[in-house]
Amino acid sequence: MSINFEVNGKPVEVEVEPRLTLADCLRHHLRLTGTHVGCEHGVCGACTVLVDGAAVRSCLMLAVQAEGAKVVTVEGLSRDEGLTPLQASFRKHHALQCGFCTPGMITTAHALLSEEPDCDADRVREVLSGNLCRCTGYISIVEAVLDARSAYKKAAP
Amino acid sequence: MKLPAFEYACPTSISEAVALLASHDGEAKPLAGGQSLVPMLAFRVASPSLLVDLRKLAELRQIRITQDGVALGAMVRWRDILDDARLFTAHPLLVAAVEHVAHYQIRNRGTVGGSMAHADPAAEMPGIAVTCEAQITVMGKSGVRTIPAGDFFTGPLMTALTADEIITEVRLPLWPAGRRFGFQEFARRRGDFALAAAAVFYDDHGKACNTHVGVIGVGDKPLRLPGVEAVINGQNIDDAVIAKAEAATSAAVDPADDIHASGAYRKALAGVMVERALKAAAASSAR
Numbered sequence: 001m002s003i004n005f006e007v008n009g010k011p012v013e014v015e016v017e018p019r020l021t022l023a024d025c026l027r028h029h030l031r032l033t034g035t036h037v038g039c040e041h042g043v044c045g046a047c048t049v050l051v052d053g054a055a056v057r058s059c060l061m062l063a064v065q066a067e068g069a070k071v072v073t074v075e076g077l078s079r080d081e082g083l084t085p086l087q088a089s090f091r092k093h094h095a096l097q098c099g100f101c102t103p104g105m106i107t108t109a110h111a112l113l114s115e116e117p118d119c120d121a122d123r124v125r126e127v128l129s130g131n132l133c134r135c136t137g138y139i140s141i142v143e144a145v146l147d148a149r150s151a152y153k154k155a156a157p
Numbered sequence: 158m159k160l161p162a163f164e165y166a167c168p169t170s171i172s173e174a175v176a177l178l179a180s181h182d183g184e185a186k187p188l189a190g191g192q193s194l195v196p197m198l199a200f201r202v203a204s205p206s207l208l209v210d211l212r213k214l215a216e217l218r219q220i221r222i223t224q225d226g227v228a229l230g231a232m233v234r235w236r237d238i239l240d241d242a243r244l245f246t247a248h249p250l251l252v253a254a255v256e257h258v259a260h261y262q263i264r265n266r267g268t269v270g271g272s273m274a275h276a277d278p279a280a281e282m283p284g285i286a287v288t289c290e291a292q293i294t295v296m297g298k299s300g301v302r303t304i305p306a307g308d309f310f311t312g313p314l315m316t317a318l319t320a321d322e323i324i325t326e327v328r329l330p331l332w333p334a335g336r337r338f339g340f341q342e343f344a345r346r347r348g349d350f351a352l353a354a355a356a357v358f359y360d361d362h363g364k365a366c367n368t369h370v371g372v373i374g375v376g377d378k379p380l381r382l383p384g385v386e387a388v389i390n391g392q393n394i395d396d397a398v399i400a401k402a403e404a405a406t407s408a409a410v411d412p413a414d415d416i417h418a419s420g421a422y423r424k425a426l427a428g429v430m431v432e433r434a435l436k437a438a439a440a441s442s443a444r
Contacts, residue, residue: 020160024159054236055261057262059199064165108261129347130260
């Protein structure tokens with residue numbers, strides 16, 4: 001099937017089988033390999049992307065369901081070569097070790113902070129409970145997200 | 158693993174969706190949010206020949222609050238429920254339960270109808286539907302029918318739906334102001350399916366009356382426990398009544414052993430969940 005949607009601000013048209021997940025469509029058809037595929041059944045959160053502004057698991061969505069949607073991947077969060085305030089906060093707080101979970105953590109935290117820039121540590125932990133870090137560096141990740149809140153209070157990036 | 162091959166259709170009317178389902182000899186499945194069905198495909202537990210995507214059926218996305226209660230369209234997402242400020246007074250028990258559904262990303266796509274049709278014995282929405290005596294409206298090739306929640310769930314992942322039927326709406330009866338309630342769930346990790354959970358409400362006219370007690374995760378479907386309700390009705394909710402309700406709950410359920418917990422553990426846990434839910438209900442300011 002031929003589908004049209006928007007990825008990181010650009011319209012795309014791809015030819016896919018109905019069974020192709022959005023995650024595999026992004027990685028294999030559009031070569032956006034920043035979206036990582038961990039468990040492929042909606043448990044690990046590594047494949048989180050934004051669909052029409054909401055954080056969703058791209059392994060639990062068919063590419064054909066994205067017809068007409070606006071999809072943002074981790075590649076689409078920064079407009080140039082620089083880091084976003086959230087990404088810079090991850091670096092500052094050593095919030096990534098092997099880095100496999102990082103794109104999902106960043107996209108999820110970006111959605112959270114965009115909607116709730118005043119969230120507290122409990123809320124950050126509750127939301128990030130859907131993202132597994134097998135290096136178990138959760139404390140640094142929560143600190144990085146909390147420290148990035150100020151950037152979202154000024155203006156949504 | 159990768160999903161098995163299937164055909165895909167995205168109809169623009171419910172009748173068209175029903176016709177598509179009816180034309181595939183029971184091998185077609187409706188696709189709502191996909192948060193249960195896609196994992197089933199990934200595990201190859203399900204391999205339908207056709208998926209009928211309901212995402213263009215805007216009429217299924219409505220939350221209606223009327224003098225009869227709350228009507229949730231089948232395509233209402235958990236997120237829509239949590240974002241709808243009216244529901245905090247129109248049905249606070251529903252909101253309390255939905256806060257426990259899976260994770261943030263899942264709540265952004267998972268739907269009321271999808272959870273009802275999937276019928277996981279530990280899922281919150283089926284438990285609320287059974288506890289609150291919801292009515293489930295479904296549409297199939299022979300027309301519309303309404304199924305009481307108590308008759309809707311027939312076993313683990315099994316419902317009264319026929320292969321050509323789509324859930325259109327779940328109606329929860331009116332929630333009067335002042336009703337007391339509690340929802341308590343225990344899972345090993347946040348967002349996991351409940352090892353056990355309990356939903357309790359009663360109307361407080363000096364003594365508890367119209368008590369409803371439901372549990373999930375401790376049977377092959379969500380259970381309402383009339384024997385426990387009888388222990389509570391007509392009583393002041395004090396420690397002695399709560400202890401009796403806890404014991405009656407554990408006595409009323411007979412969960413099987415599985416890899417997550419022994420049956421004996423779940424039996425005890427169900428009682429503790431009812432105990433905590435009742436304590437929360439008694440301590441809550443009426444709303």
